[in-house]
Amino acid sequence: MAVIEVVVGDITREAVDAIVTAANESLLGGGGVDGAVHRAAGPRLARAGGAIAPCEPGDAKATPAFDLDPPVRHVIHTVGPVWEGGGHGEADILASCYRRSLRVADGLGVRAIAFPAIATGVYGFPADQAARIAAVTLAATPTTVERIRLVAFDEDTAGHLHAALAFSC
Secondary structure: OOEEEEEEOOHHHOOOOEEEEEOOOOOOOOOHHHHHHHHHHOHHHHHHHHHHOOOOEOOEEEEEOOOOOOOOOEEEEEEOOOOOOOOOOHHHHHHHHHHHHHHHHHHHOOOEEEEOOOOOOOOOOOHHHHHHHHHHHHHHOOOOOOEEEEEEOOHHHHHHHHHHHHHHO
16 A cells, blocks of 8 residues: 655656656646646657547546656656536546556556646635545555645645545544
8 A cells, every 4th residue: 555645746757657747638838737738848749749649537647757857757648528517427537547647657667656637727626625635535546656745736725635534544
């Protein structure tokens, strides 16, 4: 079973084998976390993403990490759901983002991975609900990944993640 940790910080500076980015379907880059990952990885990331796009909500696809600092070797792109009030399968799609990202990571031989708070930015998923889904899904998904870092962009998000992990474990 993977060790799950919560940290506040910049996901592009994590010392892991792979980082997950909350992408849009085009995989060409966007705002928030995805924009930060694309800026850090350089323009080849968008070209590689475009070559394997589209990526449907709930799915995940990998590219090399390009200009990200080692040990990061892979970027796993996953597309979260746009929040529409919770009655349109958003929770299932978000859980799928975490499961599919771990499956992709397993296929790449990843031992340590960093996740952002998927879909909580411009996609509007409520942070407390998203944290519960992340914690429960990651704890329940079989994986060969040994260390999972949930990288929050602020203390409020970290608080939701800590509370969700305490509840799910």
